[in-house]
Amino acid sequence: MPTRAATSLRSTVRGFRGSFKLGDLTLRVLAGLVLAYLFVPIMVIIVFSFNDPRGKFNYTWQGFTWENWLHPFKYPALAEALRMSLNVAAVSTAIALVLGTLVAIALVRQRFRGSRAVDTFLVLPLTSPEVVMGASLLTLFLSMGWPTGYVTILIAHVAFEISFIAMTVRARIRGFDWTLEDASLDLGASSTRTFFTVTLPLVMPGIVAAAMLSFALSLDDFIITYFVSGSTVTYPLYVNAATKAAVPPQINVLATAILLISLALLVLGTTYRRRKLPR
């Protein structure tokens, strides 16, 4: 690249290349420190998954053991809570995915009166603090006399997932070549068939990304769930209750396992994308 060569020549000539390098190094060190900071608690979580705590709380290091990893589901209530969280995440994501994707496609594909208002409206749930969303849903359920539990958790999760999904899908499918749809219609395919064989495959990568985000958000949600859960216990709710009574190291084991699974999915996702690229 001629520009880069010219710049390096110019900077050599002017002689502030040395000082720039020093600034560059400081910047890299700072960035490295911030990255390390992000991992400090994660390391603590992983290390403490091998702890052999004497008392009820897994807060101070006592000694190394494999025991926790050999019996990750030793506490049935913890396993049950995790299963509940996975269930809520899967079901709510499936529902929100249908609703959110339809909106995203409509917003990108079609010009219609009021589309800007719809856009703004979709952003609103993203800008409301969780505590307010949880509280307002609780007042609704209370005034309706609905008992809080699994169904109300699902309702709440779908409510905050729709916007995230619509925004993610919309961002991913903007600027695609939609004339392919017209081509399909011109070739005599019905509009239903066009949707399933042309439109859906085009938007699929966006849908997958949105589904993963939504699933992760649902699995992680504590604040909204706390308000509308009744006596149903999800994984974060179990962890919160545990800190008041007893914190088994299995919490750390499962957290580490979820981290490793996410890492595996991340690596798989990037290699899959890389393999598809050359075509």
Place this chain on the structure above:
Amino acid sequence: MPGAAGGARRRSRIAPYLMILPALAYLGVFYVVPFFSLLRTSLSTMGGSVYLPQLTFAWDFGNYGQALSDYRDQILRSFGYALTATVLCALLAFPLAYVIAFKAGRYKNLLLGLVILPFFVTFLIRTIAWKTILADNGTVVSVLGSVGLLPSEGRLLSTSWAVIGGLTYNWIIFMILPLYVALEKIDPRLLEASRDLYGTNRRMFGSVILPLAMPGVLAGSLLVFIPAVGDFINADYLGSTQTTMIGNVIQKQFLVIKDYPVAAALSFVLMALIVVGVLLYTSALGTEDVV
């Protein structure tokens, strides 16, 4: 576009409305209606017992007066903490986002993956880990103590700084990512030109990089500030009774004390303050593309 006319002919006019209807109806019922229900609760009076509370709608604005006077400290503290955490997030995120955007080369995607990875661990467990790290008998406290850098309380856990630190850590990802996106968009040739033009790195940073990164800082600030100001987990786990925030009060009033009207009024005060704050902030910076 020849295809557009054909498409419009074939596609019905009501199709987009049919596509947006389910989601809008859902959000109408489970996002908009709850707000009115919250508003109604905030203007009601409480009767009955703790076990069977009776709410009567009465245009009772007294709940707002009570919320504002009883919890003024928590309101001010929440905004102070969230603001400090937002500034800290921006300061910490900048070097990392900058290096990933301009210096990472082929490691760019790897670094982005590493940045996101910690956030796959449940928020609550991350916060509990900080509790272990900042504990009174922990390494961090003894090291800081020997250097003389401990806050006046002589400890880290249960101080304001622990809560602010937790808020910063838990939402910094929402600053790093938009900042990275904004920096990544900057044309490298622009940097070369500005280096020629301004000479010093400091002037280049001030007059080229920072203005172009502003949309990222703006979006990041909102994404950090809004969840942080309403949070109660960090104050609950890392703080003390001296560091309670609005979220703690709302949560306790709703779920423990069950004084629904005051809690609802406080939720509305929080929302109103956020909306006003966001409008002032966006108009002051003059950027419209928040999302």
